[in-house]
Amino acid sequence: MNGYGILKGLWVTFRHFIKTYIEDFKRxxxxxxxxEGIDARREADVEGIFSIQYPEEKLPVPEEFRFLPFLVYDEGPDGERKIRCTACGICAKACPPQCIWIVRSVDPATGKPVAVPAEYYIDVDICMNCGFCAEYCPFDAIKMDHDYEIATYDRTATNIYDLEKLLKPASYYAEIRPRNFTREQEEKAAKEAAKAAR
Ligand code: SF4
Ligand code: SF4
Structure with a gap:
């Protein structure tokens, strides 16, 4: 029948519209x-509204969601930053589109390399969010962020992220990826205990 598809579509919209009020009354x-209600909109059997009024409303992202990488630092007793990255360069080698640049620090007295980055850059326009850098880093120093709101009017001036822009505390990592953080801490503690027992 002509127009049946339109009527069917309108009925779906109308049904969800009405059910939003019914569910609101019940729940x-x-x-x-x-x-909680915004989160419920992504359920497969959602009865009421299922669309999101972005940016006023945002769906929470799952723990394994990944956007851009960031560098993790631990906080010392006096609040000093202990950068986990050793400038080993493995992430830069593993990065498929080659968008990571690292400059290792050098001891000014001896001229020998120091295991800490002097400079670290990621071209976020080239990054394809694959997560290989985080996967291959042997020091848990680089992780994938959840922050996807990085729109800018001037990508040439803002989208090469440097060390300062990339660094975030371990507490932030624990907040966005609690299960991963806990698992890594447990593995680290087990390794240290095994080392101490030897
Ligand atoms: S982030 Fe990890 S893999 Fe990359 S240079 Fe630093 S320590 Fe090495
Ligand atoms: S997420 Fe992938 S593309 Fe982006 S910096 Fe890491 S390895 Fe490179």
């Missing part, structure tokens, strides 16, 4: 406006 007033 609590303004349920669909709460953080």
């Amino acid at each position: 609590g007033r303004k349920f669909y406006r709460s953080a």
